[in-house]
Amino acid sequence: AASIKEMDWSNPFYIYFLLMDTTVTLIQYVKENYKEHEQVINEIHALQKKMSQVKGNEDAFLFIRNIMEVYLKFREGFTDKYGGLIQKVKDYIHEHYHSMDLSLQQVAQNVNVSQGHLSTVFSNETGHTFIEYVTNTRIKKAMELLKTTSVKSYEIAYLVGYNDAHYFSNLFKKVTGMTTTNYRKHGASQINLIKEGE
Secondary structure, X not given: OHHHHOOOOOOOHHHHHHHHHHHHHHHHHHHHHOOOOHHHHHHHHHHHOOHHHOOOHHHHHHHHHHHHHHHHHHHHHXXXXXXXXXXXXXXXXXXXXXXXXXXXXXXXXXXXXXHHHHHHHHHHHHOOOHHHHHHHHXXXXXXXXXXXXXXXXXXXXXXXXXXXXXXXXXXXXXXXXXXXXXXXXXXXXXXXXXXXXX
């Protein structure tokens, strides 16, 4: 909006270019991130055809606002549609994080969707891949055990779903920036893991 405000309307070419670029970028984003995008793309295209009616700053601002409202409404509906599914997946992960057999395929079967669909929806809705979420859930559980019990690190690995204690130790350090021994001794107030419910 600030860029448009500074532009010269006596030569609107660059303004139309900016509006077109904004529209095309939004369409591309929707196509890349949402499989069920046909309806919202059609709505954006319909607004795009009205671009020639833009004659000044206020018209340009309204045009941008309209296409963004179409997208935000679509995104809200998408979130409402898959909110229940995502919660089921998260619940399943929290209930089975200790299982070494926990996999995307297993969870997808449990919630009755395909692996590919679940992978896409989960990433879109949470901002994290399935593996990232499982890993962070397991590491959070390991952190709890390290701080509240005297269980050995290699035993904690098995308790949180890893059959390779060496791999678990390396992963713990990669995710938290600390070894299990250092974490148990000193804690870590600044470790940035996925918060519960995200």
